[in-house]
Amino acid sequence: MxxxxxxxxxxxxxxxxxxxxxxxxxxxxxxxxxxxxxxxxxxxxxxxxxxxxxxxxxxxxxxxxxxxxxxxxxGHSHPELLRAIEEQSRSLQNVILAGMSHRNVISLSQKLSALSPIPDSHCYFTGDGASAVEAALRIALHYWENRGYTQRKKFFCLKDAYHGDTLGAISVGYVERFHHQLSGLLQDNYRAMSPHCAACPFGLEPDFCDTECFAGMEGLFAQHAAECAAVIVEPLCQGAGGIRLYPEDYLLKLRVLCDRYNVLLICDEIAVGFGRSGSMFASERAGVRPDLMTVGKGLTGGYLPMSAVLASDEIYQSFRPSRGGETFFHGHTYSGNPIVSALALRALDLYSEERVLxxxxxxxxxxxxxxxxxxxxxxxxxxxxxxxxxxxxxxxxxxxxxxxxxxxxxxxxxxxxxxxxxxxxxxxxxxxxxxxxxxxxxxxxxxxxxxxx
CATH class of the missing domain: 3.90.1150.10 (Aspartate Aminotransferase, domain 1)
Known part of the structure; x- marks a missing residue:
């Protein structure tokens, strides 16, 4: 043969x-x-x-x-997480999430929304951090277009931020050392000074400052808010840009600024969500409710790839054609995969059962x-x-x-x-x-x- x-x-x-x-x-x-x-x-x-x-x-x-x-x-090889993967793989491995659903993704969405600082959220599932950021940026642009604000095509972001390595994510998270070859392909967004406490340009210590570095963001909002759909930040810690930890007050001031100028706040919690900051989500430490939030990494305990965008009900409802909106034509083959959804469900339960916080x-x-x-x-x-x-x-x-x-x-x-x-x-x-x-x-x-x- x-x-x-x-x-x-x-x-x-x-x-x-x-x-x-x-x-x-x-x-x-x-x-x-x-x-x-x-x-x-x-x-x-x-x-x-x-x-x-x-x-x-x-x-x-x-x-x-x-x-x-x-x-x-x-940690690695947690028996409960391994069991969740094994048991689900016997019955349903993958199914399209466009126009149909399954028990795991429904339960996961409900539980994730309840845990999050956006309790009325709708969960849009993607595969990794960068794809979640890409979806969040597009949702923000599309939301304003649904509302008739077609001029809002740009974003506010922080210098030396990192939100992933796809083109949209790089356009709001440019790190020179990683991304300089792509500079000519990126959208020209508005970047504010990062709250870099290790090299404070004002010579101040975190315990004795009034987040003077926030003035740059305020100035950008005053000049360009009408052009921008959203501001995106890694709450409390700029990760791959250099583990730059910054005070809760910065995030609180940003929420106030977004409300004043009617700009959406996107909190990228891919790295810092699920207990890493000491709270379930970093934005909670500042008492801040984002309009859009991206999650990943710890969502599945790190065992299989899954990420998500949590969007407020107001944003979600704007996409209904019956209300003048347009369908969100964006998707991923493995969006809300049943096996990974079962794993994420078990991981969310373990945060409580293991009393992680x-x-x-x-x-x-x-x-x-x-x-x-x-x-x-x-x-x-x-x-x-x-x-x-x-x-x-x-x-x-x-x-x-x-x-x-x-x-x-x-x-x-x-x-x-x-x-x-x-x-x-x-x-x-x-x-x-x-x-x-x-x-x-x-x-x-x-x-x-x-x-x-």
Whole structure:
């Protein structure tokens, strides 16, 4: 019998590490990774993960200090999340969400809306953070067109924000180091000064300022509000732009400004939602209700891709043709996938059952204190900050900057802690179910690394 090309391509013998790396180098393109280092270094090969740890092909464990790109809030291999995937996969794997529905996505939408700061919201499901941002931007533009304001075609945003790597997301979240090749393709939106406390242009400390940096946003609103559909921000933490944590007062002032000028507020909670800030959603810390909110990452506990846009009922109703609106012609093949919806439902239940918000409260001051202590002892000219379960040290150029941060991360890896700096920023973003012992281990490793650097 003739053998198919697919059967021929399946290796019969399990590859060893050296062969795996050779095959990887021949066929895999790693995101956000220096190709020369991939070609030259013996990069880690991860075989399995459990709890807060990942294990390489030699069986060595590493504490996952960044929750596998900020998403595995419950750690790895949580039995309840694995069970949800397995059980749902037996009955319904995928079904189009256009014009029909299923039990899981209905229950998920209801539960997500009830948890959110937009309790009357309607959930539009997408696949990842950037696709949720793209949908939110388009919803905002379309909403104003439905209402007859066809001139509102632009957005307010923050400099050095990050909202994903698709063109619409980059147009409101441009990071020069990541996106400079695309500058000629992007919409020219209005960018305000970021609230960058580590390098405050006014020379102020967060505890003794009145968010003077907000004046730039106020000026843009005064000049351009009639042109703009919405303002989009990462509430309380600009993530990939450099883990820039900023005060709740900035977000509160932004909500007031949006109300004054009749501009929609989009809170991008992809990274900071689901307990990361110390509250279920970061916007809640400021007592702010967004008009649109994007969520993802921790929505499924980080196990499978899913994101969503939560839109207020007013925005949703504007799309009804019977009220002069137009259908939202935008969609994704796997929107509201039944398996991933079942997983997300179980994850939302676990936030309550595992008492995640209660469990992290004693760890939050520990994280802040340890970051501050390390910075003062070893990096006195640098800057430390923390909010919720995010801790960061921005290493100044005089103390080694990005090169020092990279060296510390490499040294931490050798000692069993996985970190991935952002330029000169060394940060911790651990699973939310991390124990106090495990968190103290992280800081002991960092202390050892700093003492020997």
């Amino acid at each position: 003739k053998t198919s090309s697919i059967e021929k391509s399946v290796p019969e013998v399990r590859m060893g590490d050296a062969e795996l790396r050779r095959t990887d180098r021949a066929h895999v393109w790693h995101p956000y990774s220096n190709i020369d280092r991939i070609l030259e270094d013996d990069f880690p090969l991860i075989e399995r993960a459990e709890g807060c740890y990942i294990y390489d092909s030699n069986g060595k464990s590493y504490l996952d200090g960044i929750a596998s790109w900020w998403c595995v809030n419950f 209660e469990r992290i409260q004693p760890l939050i001051p520990l994280l802040a204190e340890e970051c501050r202590a390390l910075q003062k002892e070893f990096l006195p000219r640098s800057y430390s900050s923390a909010k919720g379960m995010i801790g960061a040290i921005e290493i100044c150029a005089a103390e080694g900057g990005a090169k020092r941060a990279a060296g510390l991360a490499e040294a931490a890896w050798q000692r069993g802690l996985y970190l991935r700096p952002l330029g000169s920023v060394l940060y911790l973003w651990p699973p939310l179910l991390i124990s106090e012992v495990e968190l103290r281990f992280c800081f002991q490793v960092l202390r050892d690394c700093l003492q020997n650097s």
